[in-house]
Each structure stands twice: as C-alpha cells, then as structure tokens.
Amino acid sequence: NAGVTQTPKFRILKIGQSMTLQCTQDMNHNYMYWYRQDPGMGLKLIYYSVGAGITDKGEVPNGYNVSRSTTEDFPLRLELAAPSQTSVYFCASSYSGGLGGNQPQHFGDGTRLSIL
Amino acid sequence: GESVGLHLPTLSVQEGDNSIINCAYSNSASDYFIWYKQGSGKGPQFIIDIRSNMDKRQGQRVTVLLNKTVKHLSLQIAATQPGDSAVYFCAEWDGGSQGNLIFGKGTKLSVKP
Numbered sequence: 001n002a003g004v005t006q007t008p009k010f011r012i013l014k015i016g017q018s019m020t021l022q023c024t025q026d027m028n029h030n031y032m033y034w035y036r037q038d039p040g041m042g043l044k045l046i047y048y049s050v051g052a053g054i055t056d057k058g059e060v061p062n063g064y065n066v067s068r069s070t071t072e073d074f075p076l077r078l079e080l081a082a083p084s085q086t087s088v089y090f091c092a093s094s095y096s097g098g099l100g101g102n103q104p105q106h107f108g109d110g111t112r113l114s115i116l
Numbered sequence: 117g118e119s120v121g122l123h124l125p126t127l128s129v130q131e132g133d134n135s136i137i138n139c140a141y142s143n144s145a146s147d148y149f150i151w152y153k154q155g156s157g158k159g160p161q162f163i164i165d166i167r168s169n170m171d172k173r174q175g176q177r178v179t180v181l182l183n184k185t186v187k188h189l190s191l192q193i194a195a196t197q198p199g200d201s202a203v204y205f206c207a208e209w210d211g212g213s214q215g216n217l218i219f220g221k222g223t224k225l226s227v228k229p
Contacts, residue, residue: 004159033216042205042219043160058216090159104150105217107159 002026006091006108013081013115021076021111023091031094032074033058033105034066036087043090049074081115088112128226135193137223139206142187148209150217151180151191153202160205163191193225201227 007022025032030051035043035058045058049068063085065077074093078085092105129135141149147168152160164175166182166189173180179192189206203224207217 040221042221043217044219045216048216092159104162104165106162107152109157109159 004091004093004106004108006089006111008111009109010112011114013078013113015081015083015115017081018077018079019081019113021078021089021091021113023074023076023108024072025074025091025093025106026072027093027095027106028071029093029095029106030071031096031105032068033092033094034064034074034076035090035092036060036085037090037110038087046076046089078113083115086113086115125221126224126226128228129196131196131198131227131229133196135191135196135200135225135227137191137193137204137206137225139189139191139220140187141189141206141208143208143218144184144187146208149180149182149189150207150209151178151189152205152207152219153200154205154222155202163204196225196227198227198229201225 004025033048034046037043044060046060046064047058047066049055052068052071055066055068068074089111090107092107094105095103150165151163153163154160164178164180166173166180171182177194181190193200203222205219205222207219
C-alpha cells in the first residue's frame with residue numbers, strides 16, 4: 001500500500017495565485033485531515049473530513065477550502081495565495097476519530113509551499 | 117486554551133544510551149495520546165499511542181508512560197540508535213468526536229555516534 005500520497009512535493013507561488021494541493025489515501029480510511037506546519041512548530045489543523053461529502057473547519061481554516069467527493073481524495077485549495085501561507089502542508093488519514101475508536105493518523109510526506 | 121507542550125526543545129544522547137522525551141498536557145479530559153517521529157523532509161510517523169485508562173505501554177524499544185495526576189507524558193527509547201535522530205511530537209486528542217489532535221512543538225533528538 002502507498003498509504004497517504006501528496007502532490008506536489010514542492011511549489012512556489014506568486015501572491016494572489018491559486019493552487020490545489022492533492023492528497024489521496026489507499027487505506028479506505030474515513031477520516032482525512034489537512035495540517036500546516038510552520039518552522040519549529042507543531043502541526044495545526046486546517047480542515048478535516050469524516051467521510052465523503054462531509055468537511056469541517058479546523059483551527060486555522062481561513063484562506064483555504066476543501067472538498068471530499070470520494071473516500072480516497074481530499075484536495076486542499078488556496079484561492080488567493082498570501083505570504084502567510086508559506087508553510088509545509090501535511091495530509092493525514094485515520095480509520096476513525098471518535099471516542100472508543102481512536103486510531104492514529106497516518107501522514108503523507110508533505111507539500112512545501114512558498115508564496116513570494 | 118488547552119495545549120500540549122514539551123519540556124525540552126532539544127536532546128542529545130550517546131548512541132546506545134536510553135533517551136527520555138517529555139511532554140506536558142493541560143487538558144485533564146484528554147483521553148488519547150500519540151507519539152510521532154518526524155525525520156527531515158518527512159511526514160510524522162506513528163510510534164506508539166496510549167489511552168487514559170493505561171499508565172504504561174511498550175513497543176519495540178519504546179515505552180510511553182502516562183501520569184494523569186501531573187498531566188505528563190514521556191517517551192522512552194531504549195538503546196538509542198543514529199536512526200532515532202528526528203523530531204518527536206506528542207499529540208493529544210482534544211476530546212471532540214472527530215479525532216482532532218493537538219500537537220506540541222516537538223523535541224529534536226540527536227544521537228551522537
């Protein structure tokens with residue numbers, strides 16, 4: 001199994017440009033997540049999804065959008081890139097997330113995004 | 117707000133020694149904790165987890181200890197190897213129904229040969 005796959009690995013954007021970060025998982029996980037990691041910091045949750053067709057905001061959702069049309073894919077969209085969105089973005093998935101069924105999240109290797 | 121933090125940002129150990137990485141959490145209602153290892157240029161990799169109804173759990177060369185009285189979590193790595201060099205994060209489940217994790221800032225472990 002490939003696990004969680006993120007593309008692209010690196011990207012440089014100009015201010016105001018838009019792009020979509022791709023994430024796909026082949027573990028048939030219901031739960032998927034997007035995080036950003038700034039230098040020397042832990043991960044902060046942007047958006048998450050508990051299943052196809054369902055998404056919800058995390059801690060830092062402003063400037064981002066997501067969709068979940070299939071179980072496998074969870075793309076993250078930046079509409080108007082800003083320098084503050086320069087970060088490393090990680091996608092993760094888990095089998096479940098609720099009480100009694102907590103499972104660890106499995107992460108992709110990240111997309112390194114620079115906004116200039 | 118509730119947060120997860122780490123006592124030490126960096127830790128340097130000699131190869132073969134045991135390593136102990138500490139983590140403090142502030143949400144007494146937290147039910148589930150995970151340790152992740154993040155190598156350079158990689159995503160976090162699951163190491164071990166523990167639920168609040170346990171105080172110790174062992175894996176291969178790793179042990180996690182949970183002290184709910186003082187809200188402290190530690191990761192012990194036995195016979196530390198150069199391949200253990202990485203940043204280690206503890207993560208706390210925030211008690212919500214969606215499995216959202218709150219991550220600490222990380223401790224960088226360096227193993228000297």
